[in-house]
Amino acid sequence: MRITQGCFSYLPDLDEDQIKAQVEYCLRNDWAIGVEYTDDPHPRNTYWEMWGHPMFDLKDAAGVMMELNACRKAHPDVYIKLIAFDSLRGFETVRMSFIVQRPKVEPHFTMTRTEVRGRTVNITMSERA
Amino acid sequence: MNELVPASEGEVAAAPEARPDGRIDLAEDYRSSGVADVLGELDRELIGLAPVKNRIRETAALLLVDRARRKLGLAHETPTLHMSFTGNPGVGKTTVALKMANLLHRLGYVRKGHLVSVTRDDLVGQYIGHTAPKTREVLKKAMGGVLFIDEAYYLYKPDNERDYGQEAIEILLQVMENHRDDLVVILAGYADRMENFFASNPGFRSRIAHHIEFPDYADEELLRIAESMLAQQDYRFDAEGRAAMVDYIAVRRGLPHFANARSIRNALDRARLRQANRLFETGALVDVEALSTIRAEDIKASRVFAGGLAHERAKDA
Numbered sequence: 001m002r003i004t005q006g007c008f009s010y011l012p013d014l015d016e017d018q019i020k021a022q023v024e025y026c027l028r029n030d031w032a033i034g035v036e037y038t039d040d041p042h043p044r045n046t047y048w049e050m051w052g053h054p055m056f057d058l059k060d061a062a063g064v065m066m067e068l069n070a071c072r073k074a075h076p077d078v079y080i081k082l083i084a085f086d087s088l089r090g091f092e093t094v095r096m097s098f099i100v101q102r103p104k105v106e107p108h109f110t111m112t113r114t115e116v117r118g119r120t121v122n123i124t125m126s127e128r129a
Numbered sequence: 130m131n132e133l134v135p136a137s138e139g140e141v142a143a144a145p146e147a148r149p150d151g152r153i154d155l156a157e158d159y160r161s162s163g164v165a166d167v168l169g170e171l172d173r174e175l176i177g178l179a180p181v182k183n184r185i186r187e188t189a190a191l192l193l194v195d196r197a198r199r200k201l202g203l204a205h206e207t208p209t210l211h212m213s214f215t216g217n218p219g220v221g222k223t224t225v226a227l228k229m230a231n232l233l234h235r236l237g238y239v240r241k242g243h244l245v246s247v248t249r250d251d252l253v254g255q256y257i258g259h260t261a262p263k264t265r266e267v268l269k270k271a272m273g274g275v276l277f278i279d280e281a282y283y284l285y286k287p288d289n290e291r292d293y294g295q296e297a298i299e300i301l302l303q304v305m306e307n308h309r310d311d312l313v314v315i316l317a318g319y320a321d322r323m324e325n326f327f328a329s330n331p332g333f334r335s336r337i338a339h340h341i342e343f344p345d346y347a348d349e350e351l352l353r354i355a356e357s358m359l360a361q362q363d364y365r366f367d368a369e370g371r372a373a374m375v376d377y378i379a380v381r382r383g384l385p386h387f388a389n390a391r392s393i394r395n396a397l398d399r400a401r402l403r404q405a406n407r408l409f410e411t412g413a414l415v416d417v418e419a420l421s422t423i424r425a426e427d428i429k430a431s432r433v434f435a436g437g438l439a440h441e442r443a444k445d446a
Binding site: 052053055057058059060061062063064066067 | 132240241243262265266268269270272273274308311312
């Protein structure tokens with residue numbers, strides 16, 4: 001099942017040049033870029049593993065691509081995303097994130113509905129084996 | 130670590146279009162790419178340094194021709210642009226590096242054209258495992274521009290084989306090779322120590338194509354530098370002040386830690402201090418003339434004429 005989260009996830013996977021162009025866009029906006037990876041793409045798993053520190057004060061996408069490729073080499077079969085952090089006062093948050101690598105086999109999720117008191121339904125997303 | 134952005138940041142000029150007859154006008158490309166502006170600026174703003182200006186002119190010519198060749202489909206490979214600047218302190222290595230970054234940017238050999246100026250402290254870590262991320266972080270910041278490593282020989286300490294500098298050197302070499310399109314590295318330092326550094330790190334020598342030597346300034350050039358520094362701040366010498374400066378330069382050169390233009394700048398800062406003090410103590414009304422004139426006594430009061438700082442005089446005695 002194709003995981004859709006962050007920007008561009010309904011589009012075909014971005015190629016190298018497209019990733020580079022997006023990174024350039026982020027750098028033009030003075031956003032700091034971080035590389036993060038995980039083997040657990042559950043929607044509630046907000047915090048992925050960080051690949052090194054977020055990169056502040058970069059001028060060119062080549063530096064990000066260097067880290068991204070290092071991460072890909074170390075973790076060839078996991079999800080990797082780039083996040084762009086805006087340090088501007090009032091935002092101070094991630095402004096953009098997009099997936100740049102997916103594992104060969106993506107997990108399926110099923111939704112279990114459990115009726116509880118009254119008409120309330122609790123929903124659980126779980127990975128299907 | 131310092132990040133410097135060239136003062137006149139121009140846009141990257143497109144490679145020249147071939148004319149209908151299949152020829153390229155190099156002179157036109159020279160003007161339109163902004164290279165002419167940068168070289169002109171170099172000539173105007175930097176006093177002396179003739180051999181350096183020549184080498185930069187040659188490098189610019191090479192890059193222009195390389196661009197024209199690429200346009201006409203001739204075989205070309207991205208030239209190695211890593212450089213070493215050797216010379217004594219205060220001869221303008223950083224200033225020229227800044228111009229070089231601008232030049233390479235105008236010609237499209239670096240994408241962003243900023244200059245990241247670092248020393249050993251910025252690259253080498255304090256403990257095991259600290260150096261690699263630190264060096265990589267600096268390299269990432271320099272991508273798309275020029276990395277200027279001042280006093281590069283401090284990276285290599287032959288008397289300590291466990292020194293972390295070696296690790297930084299390995300990462301540098303690797304990036305200089307694999308990311309030749311992404312950044313240009315300039316190593317700078319004293320000529321003799323750089324020579325030793327290259328002798329013990331052959332990897333660097335082979336990856337650096339351009340070795341540029343910066344000569345010391347002549348006394349007369351230093352005087353012109355002093356005058357232009359003053360002019361920038363709306364000061365000037367009177368006739369005796371100028372003569373005092375000539376004497377000062379001659380004496381200062383013989384003392385230890387002489388750093389060419391930097392020594393001059395420091396001397397002028399102190400002269401301004403004495404001038405301010407002098408004006409203050411006379412207590413008279415001051416006019417534009419008085420406020421902007423450096424007189425002989427402002428220069429002559431320098432300890433340089435007494436043979437340097439107290440501990441240096443004691444050493445000689």
